[in-house]
Amino acid sequence: MSSTADPDSSLSTVPQSGPVDxxxxxxxxxxxxxxxxxxxxxxxxxxxxxxxxxxxxxxxxxxxxxxxxxxxxxxxxxxxxxxxxxxxxxxxxxxxxxxxxxxxxxxxxxxxxxxxxxxxxxxxxxxxxxxxxxxxxxxxxxxxxxxxxxxxxxxxxxxxxxxxxxxxxxxxxxxxxxxxxxxxxxxxxxxxxxxxxxxxxxxxxxxxxxxxxxxxxxxxQTIRPSQATIIQLINLVRQQAGTAEIEDLLKKDPTLSFNLLRFINSSGFGLSCEITSFRHAVMILGLKKMFRWAALLLTTSRKDGAPPAVGQTAVVRGRLMELLAAELLPPEECDNAFVVGVFSLLDTMLGIPMKRALESVALPEPVLDALLRNQGVFAPFLELTRACESGDDEAFARTAEALHLSNRQVNWAHLQALAWADSMTAEA
Missing domain, CATH: 3.20.20.450 (EAL domain)
Incomplete structure (x- = not known):
């Protein structure tokens, strides 16, 4: 064997930070x-x-x-x-x-x-x-x-x-x-x-x-959407549904949206710029390629139908952050708020550190600031969302006050997010 350094010798594999599925x-x-x-x-x-x-x-x-x-x-x-x-x-x-x-x-x-x-x-x-x-x-x-x-x-x-x-x-x-x-x-x-x-x-x-x-x-280690969700996406594409309708489906399943953003930004797809929003991804891919992608995803997906509890929690987070951001931020920032919430549990889904999980998907810098550094415009929204989950009254009061949101506004948004996530799961 040659003494030349093996170009594959430093190749990383799945870190054993948790049980491997x-x-x-x-x-x-x-x-x-x-x-x-x-x-x-x-x-x-x-x-x-x-x-x-x-x-x-x-x-x-x-x-x-x-x-x-x-x-x-x-x-x-x-x-x-x-x-x-x-x-x-x-x-x-x-x-x-x-x-x-x-x-x-x-x-x-x-x-x-x-x-x-x-x-x-x-x-x-x-x-x-x-x-x-x-x-x-x-x-x-x-x-x-x-x-x-x-x-x-x-x-x-x-x-x-x-x-x-x-x-x-x-x-x-x-x-x-x-x-x-x-x-x-x-x-x-x-x-x-x-x-x-x-x-x-x-x-x-x-x-x-x-x-x-x-x-x-x-x-x-991968995260794969349920087959029921992928079939729903295929049906939407075959019906030539509009971009907004397809985007809504992506927003209800963090595993589906994560895989799409990671795929469309891969080197093999050949784009010269990074795609960071679901709507842009749908528009760039187009219905024909969206169908091809969904069909291939279906062949590699898990056969069990129900999404895991962590995925349900991620959807609630995304919707809650979107609703809270709508009270204070411009409309174009609401999608990024949703992304922060829905991807905030990627480390748990993949069983690897958040930094490593986010290396394979393109996201805007403000989103990365919130997810990796707990900083920036979306960080207090994410902290408030976590406080709603955990029942941490002190964190809830502190972050709600910092955002100038009343208890009623936050609680109402939380109820709406829970109902929305339940309805999305039922449709799938």
Whole structure:
């Protein structure tokens, strides 16, 4: 094994600060692809929640979705690109519409042994469509066989498996690939210094294998909405409901809204600015992509219907803070007040510190001030909301007075928030 520092050696996993819910644990393996300076060029991802022999179109979609939604794509892949193995069925999957093509390289297998020239040619329209949409395609050295010459012009990368051919064939393979394609070559399964030196001498610039780094695991404890809520969202989208109606549903389920904001701000989505409000997220995503996202979320959600008590408490907090803020703050700040309340229990939901929980979702600075530092315009509203829950009369009196709110105003808002949360749960 090389003495070079493993680029995955500092990879963080779920902190064991509380019991880990195995049902909500996403495990993704990544292996670095390095350039000639041994800097990370990209990562190949492997699904560790699915058995290796169960690689299907559904598991392909789940891997990409989990990588972007749950594992925290900045921690997983940073600003690099990601290589994902695909089945031929998954290449036509709607999940690819949710991914920014610049961020993802699709590794496409050749067909099974015995495939006819007609079957190979039938794949061309799908591959050409993906390239037209901006996706880069990677193939194994099998694409250099005569039967696949029609695929070669579509190759952005060709991966040469160092375990699949004799050393003396390295040079003719590299020369043939360069003469017949514009693809960047990657030497994969590099396990010795000799293999690395041989391919580097032939001008290969990218390398992957145990000589550099073994696959490292990324684990993420997730919070997932109830299936009933996701189905309700899907129904709204299919009915082409308005932005306000969809926003209302997001506001009643903190797990749904948290996952949406985290997904839409992931590096794979490709936005140049951060989305911090539910309304903006709905408008940016649009009904078609919202449907794709909800459908994928449904396939990875828990089957138990009732939201946990902590989620119910978070919804009450959000609505109460929204109502209290409406008494004193401009209308545009009420949504942020709701976000503070509804996300104030994320650390409990995820079983990790609040700072870590908020790293994976974009929020306005005043919201972060309240949640992380107990400061800023929303902090006294959050303190008052907590006092309403706990029955702390002293804190209640102090914060209500500081906000110039009467006992009647606060109690009435609290009753309204409780009733609203109950009605939301009943609808779900």
């Amino acid at each position: 195995a049902d909500n644990l996403v495990i993704i393996a990544r292996q670095a692809i390095l350039d000639e300076q041994r800097a990370v060029y990209g990562y190949e991802l492997f699904d560790r929640n699915t058995a290796a022999d169960s690689h299907t179109a559904a598991s392909d979609a789940s891997l990409l979705f989990n990588a972007l939604s749950y594992a925290g794509s900045e921690a997983l892949i940073g600003k690099t690109i990601v290589f994902v193995n695909c089945t031929h069925e998954s290449l036509a999957g709607g999940h690819l519409e949710l991914i920014h093509p610049d961020k993802v390289v699709l590794e496409v297998p050749t067909l099974a042994a015995g495939a006819t020239p007609e079957q190979i040619e039938q794949m061309l329209p799908t591959l050409q469509s993906l390239r037209t949409r901006g996706f880069r395609l990677a193939f194994s050295q099998d694409v250099l066989r005569r039967a696949y010459m029609g695929w070669l012009p579509l190759a952005s990368f060709i991966k040469l498996d160092m375990q699949a051919f004799k050393p003396e064939l390295a040079e003719p393979l590299v020369k043939f690939a360069r003469a017949n394609s514009q693809a960047t070559l990657i030497a994969e399964k590099v396990e010795t210094a000799e293999q690395h030196e041989r391919m580097a001498a032939l001008g290969v610039k990218l390398f992957q294998g145990y000589w550099f780094a073994r696959p490292a695991l990324v684990k993420a």
